[in-house]
Amino acid sequence: MMDWQALGARLEQALQKKLGAAQATAMAGGDINQAFRLDYADARFFVKINRTALLPMFTAERAGLEALRESAAIRVPEVYLTGSDGERAYIVMEYIELTGRPAPEVFAQQLAALHAITHRRFGFPVNNTIGSTPQVNSPSDNWIEFWQQHRLGYQLELGARQGFDHALLDAGEKLNDRLAEFFRDYSPLPSLLHGDLWGGNQGADELGNPVIYDPACYFGDHEADLAMMELFGHPGERFFAAYAERFPIDAGYAQRRDLYNLYHVLNHANLFGGGYAAQARRMIESLLAQTGD
Numbered sequence: 001m002m003d004w005q006a007l008g009a010r011l012e013q014a015l016q017k018k019l020g021a022a023q024a025t026a027m028a029g030g031d032i033n034q035a036f037r038l039d040y041a042d043a044r045f046f047v048k049i050n051r052t053a054l055l056p057m058f059t060a061e062r063a064g065l066e067a068l069r070e071s072a073a074i075r076v077p078e079v080y081l082t083g084s085d086g087e088r089a090y091i092v093m094e095y096i097e098l099t100g101r102p103a104p105e106v107f108a109q110q111l112a113a114l115h116a117i118t119h120r121r122f123g124f125p126v127n128n129t130i131g132s133t134p135q136v137n138s139p140s141d142n143w144i145e146f147w148q149q150h151r152l153g154y155q156l157e158l159g160a161r162q163g164f165d166h167a168l169l170d171a172g173e174k175l176n177d178r179l180a181e182f183f184r185d186y187s188p189l190p191s192l193l194h195g196d197l198w199g200g201n202q203g204a205d206e207l208g209n210p211v212i213y214d215p216a217c218y219f220g221d222h223e224a225d226l227a228m229m230e231l232f233g234h235p236g237e238r239f240f241a242a243y244a245e246r247f248p249i250d251a252g253y254a255q256r257r258d259l260y261n262l263y264h265v266l267n268h269a270n271l272f273g274g275g276y277a278a279q280a281r282r283m284i285e286s287l288l289a290q291t292g293d
C-alpha cells in the first residue's frame, strides 16, 4: 500500500502549504500505472504510482508535461511532485475533471499552436516511454535518420528480440532502408509533439477546454501526432479543416500517416502481441508497395 501520509508530507513541502488529512480513491483507466484521486479539505490531486524502478518514467513524463505547459498552447496538468518512497515511484499533478470531448475546431487550433513551437533539432532532452517501452530521443538534425534509428529501427530490434517472424523483420528492414522515398518533396520541422495522442490521452475540462496528458514528447514531424489521432479512431473532418487553416498539411501526409502509425502498431506488437504483428506486416507490405523496386 502507498503511504499516503508520507506522500502528503512531501507534497506539503513541495507546495509550501498545509494540506491536512487525505483521502485516496483508486481510479480506473490507466494502462500502465495505478491512478488515484487524492482529496484534501480544499485541494485535489491526480496521482500515478508504480514500482520504484520506474521513477525515470515519471520524471520523463514530468519533463514532457512541463514542455507542453510552457508552450501555453493547450491545457495540460501542472506537475507538483515526482519521487519515490523506496518502494513506489509516484507523480503528483493537478487534478482536472475530464468531462468528454472538446470542440474539434478548438482542439485543432490549439494543437496547431503547439506544433508551431519548434526547436533546432529533432529529439528531446530526455528519453521517455511509449506505453512502457523506452523511447529514445537523442537529438538529431536529420529527421529520416532519427525515424530510421530511434523509431522504426528501435521497434524492429525489440521485435527481433521478442522473436517476431523473419518475414516481418526483413520487410521492416527493407522499408527502413527506403524511408527517404517518403520524404522526396517534404522536409518537416522539429515541432513539439505530444507523441502519444490517441483518444485516451485527450479530453476536455469542466469548461470544455481541450486537455492533453500522458505524453511521450519530442520534437518531430507534426504529421506524427496527426497520424496517431487517426490510428484508433478519427478526429473528424472538422478537426482537419481547422488544423490545416493554422498549420498546412502536406499532400503526402496520407502516405506518411501509415509509416508513422507503424511505429505504434509495432510497439503494440512488442507490448501485447496478438494480432498487432500481422497488422504491422500488412502495413509494411502496403508501404513497400509504394516504393520503387
Ligand code: ADP
Binding pocket: 027, 028, 029, 030, 031, 032, 033, 034, 035, 046, 048, 077, 093, 094, 095, 096, 097, 098, 200, 201, 213, 214
Ligand atoms: P497511464 O499512464 O497509466 O496510461 P493516464 O495518465 O493515461 O495513465 O491516466 C489514466 C486516466 O486518468 C486517464 O485516462 C484519464 O481519464 C485520467 N486522468 C489523467 N490525467 C488526469 C488528471 N490530471 N486529472 C484527472 N484525471 C486524469
